[in-house]
Amino acid sequence: MNRPIRVAIVGAGPAGIYAGSILANRVPGVAIDLFESLPAPYGLIRYGVAPDHPRIKGIVTSLHEMLDGGAIRLIGNVEVGADLSVADLRAHYHAVIFATGAIRDADLDIPGVELAGSYGAADFVSWYDGHPDVPRDWTLDAAHVAVIGNGNVALDVARILAKHPEDLLTTEIPDNVVAGLTASAVTDVHVFGRRGPADVKFTPIELRELGELRDVDIILDEADFAVDASANPAVGASATASGSAPKPSNQSKVMARIFGSWREREVGSASRRLHLHFFHKPLEVLGDQHVEAIRFERTAIDADGRLVGTGAVHDYPIGAVYRAVGYYGSPVNDVPFAPETGTIPNAGGRVIDAEGRAVPGLYATGWIKRGPVGLIGHTKSDATETIENLVDDLEALLTATEPTGGDILSLLTSREVAFTTWAGWLRLDAHERHLGTSTPLAVERERVKVVPRDEQVAISRDEVLALS
Known part of the structure; x- marks a missing residue:
């Protein structure tokens, strides 16, 4: 393999992060961009687990380590299907993995x-x-x-x-x-x-x-x-x-x-x-x-x-x-979808079309792949299967297509998309934790979540937001 491979993962919940981590370990030198529609990562761990479940939320520690290692580039506040099309992704990456979950x-x-x-x-x-x-x-x-x-x-x-x-x-x-x-x-x-x-x-x-x-x-x-x-x-x-x-x-x-x-x-x-x-x-x-x-x-x-x-x-x-x-899962524009199951039809993580043929370069993992069942352990094994099949397809992907665009961040900037990054999440994370320690209430809190999207984006991008 003479050329580096570029892979986009859509969805920064556990399924997407596990897939990125497994891929980084299996393919040295792979460039991985992890796209998330929200300004912050972690998906249902942040927005689907009740706040009084600290044991379950402990998974964030391991997810943090995977993203903090530098092998995966987080790009948040980007809606695939609106800010970026699947065609945009296919022009910049050899493969796209959908880990959009079921929300x-x-x-x-x-x-x-x-x-x-x-x-x-x-x-x-x-x-x-x-x-x-x-x-x-x-x-x-x-x-x-x-x-x-x-x-x-x-x-x-x-x-x-x-x-x-x-x-x-x-x-x-x-x-x-x-x-x-x-x-x-x-x-x-x-x-x-x-x-x-x-x-x-x-x-x-x-x-x-x-x-x-x-x-x-x-x-x-x-x-x-x-x-x-x-x-x-x-x-x-x-x-x-x-x-x-x-x-x-x-x-x-x-x-x-x-x-x-x-x-x-x-x-x-x-x-x-x-x-x-x-x-x-x-x-x-x-x-x-x-x-x-x-x-x-x-x-x-x-x-x-x-x-x-x-x-x-x-x-x-x-x-x-x-x-x-x-x-129930949600469809992504220009990607096959099975409304009866709320999933992307696939064979072992390889996306398939209406005739049952694999769509080159498109993959799925997590709940959008198998439906909303199973725990974190299932998510890991699910991602492993998808990544193994992607790795098996590498030579064909590299031969069949070559990303033709420049860096995706330049495209997002030209479209005036206020994307967020891992460094931005660290700023937002620190800000929320500080709010928890400075609360006027009688108890010290783990954090106080910033809720409005524009506030999250402004803090993540180190901007000054005038709040009314």
Whole structure:
């Protein structure tokens, strides 16, 4: 290989950063540019993880080390498809890897879901995480709210809604979010799942944290724990597709113990309540102009292990609904997209067209490649597969195409795009940490996030921004 290879990665979340790090180790001398639509890196680690999860956010330390090593050039505040086209990237790089993730809410196809007071969980998460592109205010005027879903995002949303805001002050939660939560009218949060306690998608850490909330009672329905109790006495396990009861895993045993301890608690003294409802299938959001209630059908597991409706219907008076039923990817202009899965169609990370043929020079990794499932470990192995296939394609890429443009930063400058850099992120990071130590509140905070995009850009680019 006589010529250096240039690779663009679109998306500076864990998937994109891992791909860049693996590529840098596999191909010495490769030039890697990492593009991010936001002024700051880290994707869902910064804007999708609840602020009271410092253990999960610890991954930022390793991501920081990968970007700080100098092998990857971060170029932020650049929207591929708007500021730069895919054609622009292909003129400057031998290969382009898309790591754009899945940040939209998956649809919940029931009547009334469009009513005022019905929200996607992803939008709420973006608000409490200080995403620069969502409104600063969030309406929290309903006493009883519903969260639909049985995954970790549903628990994050429920926990933030139920938690007293003063218990979040040591985190990096933005000031406008503290103000919004302080004014919240929420007293009761109802979390609904279609299947039973044995089939939840929570992790034990997430579930345990619910029981540690100050001045919040956990309310369970004993009827939800009566299914196949002989297989798992503390939880009750649903049958498998074959009709036989599954053997509890170590994780399910931990979850069983947590549920069991909650069922023995005395409740009634707390000012807020978090209700967990199982075997509830949402049928309709009810209301005239605004959410007033939500209708569910009671479900059960039949003799063949299938989830079926029982015909029993119940309406819950609710003033707001949060849909946490999954994430969905977004298309990129001029890149194949599969709307049924919300992913870029690919074979082992090689992007493929409608005829199933590989598109030379285009690759995908992370959730936009495989869908919004899996943890950080899956992201690493996912990136490894994509990079190995890219490396296998190197000779063909170098033979077939040669970047013809100059440095991409010159193109961005000519288009008056206010891009940010790694040095700019270090300035913004230091600024936010300083705000945390200089807060007028009684507690010292990890950081105070700068929320407005123009402020982030100005600080990152070392500009003076006149704020009104």
